[in-house]
Amino acid sequence: xxxxxxxxxxxxxYGRRWALADCTLTVPAGRVVGLVGxxxxxxxxxxxxAAGLLAPDSGTISVLGGRPASTPAQIARVGFVAQDAPVYAxxxxxxxxxxxxxxxxxxxxxxxxxxxxxxxxxLRQRAGSLSGGQRAQLALTLAxxxxxxxxxxxxxxxxxxxxxxxxxxxxxxETVAEQQVSVVLSSHLISxxxxxxxxxxxxxxxxxRVAGETEELVATHHRLSGPRREPHSLPASWDVIEESQxxxxxxxxxxxxxxxxxxxxxxxxxxxxxLVLAYMSRAGxxxxxxxxxxxVAS
Amino acid sequence: xxxxxxxxxxxxxxxAAGVLAVLAVVLLVTGIRLADAYDAAVAACKxxxxxxxxxxxxxxxxxxxxxxxxxxxxxxxxxxxGMFWGAPLAAREFxxxxxxxxxxxxxxxxxxxxxxxxxxxxxxxxxxxxxxxxVTWWNSPIAAAQMTARLDPGxxxxxxxxxxxxxxxxxxxxxxAGLLSRRTVPAMAVTLAVFAAVVWFAFPAWVRPHLLPxxxxxxxxxxxxxxxxxxxxxxxxxxxxxTAPPDIPGAWILSxxxxxxxxxxxxxxxxxxxxxxNAPGNSCQAYVLSLHLRQAVxxxxxxxxxxxxxxxTGIYLALAFALGGLCLWWIRPGRFAGLDVRxxxxxxxxxxxxxx
Numbered sequence: 213x214x215x216x217x218x219x220x221x222x223x224x225x226y227g228r229r230w231a232l233a234d235c236t237l238t239v240p241a242g243r244v245v246g247l248v249g250x251x252x253x254x255x256x257x258x259x260x261x262a263a264g265l266l267a268p269d270s271g272t273i274s275v276l277g278g279r280p281a282s283t284p285a286q287i288a289r290v291g292f293v294a295q296d297a298p299v300y301a302x303x304x305x306x307x308x309x310x311x312x313x314x315x316x317x318x319x320x321x322x323x324x325x326x327x328x329x330x331x332x333x334x335l336r337q338r339a340g341s342l343s344g345g346q347r348a349q350l351a352l353t354l355a356x357x358x359x360x361x362x363x364x365x366x367x368x369x370x371x372x373x374x375x376x377x378x379x380x381x382x383x384x385x386e387t388v389a390e391q392q393v394s395v396v397l398s399s400h401l402i403s404x405x406x407x408x409x410x411x412x413x414x415x416x417x418x419x420x421r422v423a424g425e426t427e428e429l430v431a432t433h434h435r436l437s438g439p440r441r442e443p444h445s446l447p448a449s450w451d452v453i454e455e456s457q458x459x460x461x462x463x464x465x466x467x468x469x470x471x472x473x474x475x476x477x478x479x480x481x482x483x484x485x486x487l488v489l490a491y492m493s494r495a496g497x498x499x500x501x502x503x504x505x506x507x508v509a510s
Numbered sequence: 511x512x513x514x515x516x517x518x519x520x521x522x523x524x525x526a527a528g529v530l531a532v533l534a535v536v537l538l539v540t541g542i543r544l545a546d547a548y549d550a551a552v553a554a555c556k557x558x559x560x561x562x563x564x565x566x567x568x569x570x571x572x573x574x575x576x577x578x579x580x581x582x583x584x585x586x587x588x589x590x591x592g593m594f595w596g597a598p599l600a601a602r603e604f605x606x607x608x609x610x611x612x613x614x615x616x617x618x619x620x621x622x623x624x625x626x627x628x629x630x631x632x633x634x635x636x637x638x639x640x641x642x643x644x645v646t647w648w649n650s651p652i653a654a655a656q657m658t659a660r661l662d663p664g665x666x667x668x669x670x671x672x673x674x675x676x677x678x679x680x681x682x683x684x685x686x687a688g689l690l691s692r693r694t695v696p697a698m699a700v701t702l703a704v705f706a707a708v709v710w711f712a713f714p715a716w717v718r719p720h721l722l723p724x725x726x727x728x729x730x731x732x733x734x735x736x737x738x739x740x741x742x743x744x745x746x747x748x749x750x751x752x753t754a755p756p757d758i759p760g761a762w763i764l765s766x767x768x769x770x771x772x773x774x775x776x777x778x779x780x781x782x783x784x785x786x787x788n789a790p791g792n793s794c795q796a797y798v799l800s801l802h803l804r805q806a807v808x809x810x811x812x813x814x815x816x817x818x819x820x821x822x823t824g825i826y827l828a829l830a831f832a833l834g835g836l837c838l839w840w841i842r843p844g845r846f847a848g849l850d851v852r853x854x855x856x857x858x859x860x861x862x863x864x865x866x
Binding site for chain 1: 517
């Protein structure tokens, strides 16, 4: 299997507002996929649809070849850490691990115990008294000790301080290396994505704006500056993502497989963050023009 | 899921079991004393032959008050269990967001709800049933002494097996309200309101009298049933006869209509001098009795106590199962479209930010 999630025309509505509309995307297997986009782009809705917490109002979604959460076996194959990492406040860590053992058919109690001791957590401590980072780690433990084929993480580090965030992502990378699990991680923090993800999907207003391996994306995007040119005079193989004119200068962000040979251009590499921002602002303009009533921020 | 549900529920279940056990000991000790006192009172009045009036004042006022309090407990406990076990069952998980954990950990959401319903619902019914049986046993000497009709609405709902049905119904109402509102406190309020409206008010008034076709009887108007007279105003040519229902032992009287000997309903009789201001004391009563009036009574006889208990319990259990089915239907995968992902606590994050 080379894809873990396939969505076609996927839509989800709350009342009259579409949280996700006509979303078509493919997530490859064996990757740590970063799903980025502004608030309200539909990241959380997409992940909840993939986890089977929500049912689509239109279109289809298939996860690991099956309908999300349709059977216990399907649930067992998908690990999910929801936003804010909900756990039972009154239940101890040991209680949570017992819950995992009772609910998940493939539960790896050794792995769970090892993770908890490595994190230095006390098994008798109640989950309600854990810090945000510890709670996220506990939720990740519950999701990974299921030994899933796919791990879905919805903004796992959004509420963590920078140190806890770094530790969580470090730990996530170790887990991924150990377990050969596909991961989809949503975030609006591009530096986090850059640290752990080898594949990137930029989602804006339900649309995939760009998707690809992070290394390849960085290698094929260039920031150019040079004498002012009319857009139609640029090479046909260039995909201009961003363009600005300052006096007689043109500043461009282009995507192209070909080397840039024209000596008139000064070529500089592009950071992943700049690249994502460029796609998001471009998509935002297009979206606003097409759907004037849509609010991007939630 | 069964073990996990029990694991989460066990503290509440053990607390309930502990309270029941303490209550059982108290009721056992005082109940034996009460039964002994009753036997002694019967032994004392037997030689005189008139036990009925002697026993009318049988237990001390302390026992009577305790008995009333316990009957109140029997009818209140199902409601309380519905509010505190039923309403938070699903609502709490929505409020804390833990349903996202529970539904993705390994069990389907249908199974998650079905198991929770079964475990906590059975526990509610068991608590209500045991409490009702204990109180019914404890109260039996008082009921025997006072010859209270077990069918009397004040007693019927608080004895026998009916509280098991109430508990199932209250619990299922609580779960349904919690699932639909996804808020614990409003669900608790709805549970209380539904329980009060249905179990305390509507059912005894409108449904229970018709569960079995009432028996009919026509009995001659007896001295004991005549409460008083009143002249019609302003002409004073007729008398209203105020009557009490006839005394049918153990029966639940639904209606009693005064009729003429030929069966015609009447409410007044012609006035005569026998009822005038200067007539002797009971001449008016003698006059009314001489008219051979009758009372047409509809009632549920005492023998219907258990059939009515079974019918009522069955109806409430059926309602509870219907609500449980509604919950499972509501939550089924693919149906649960109204589930909001928006968060109560929004994250303090702009559209984009970089970590250091």
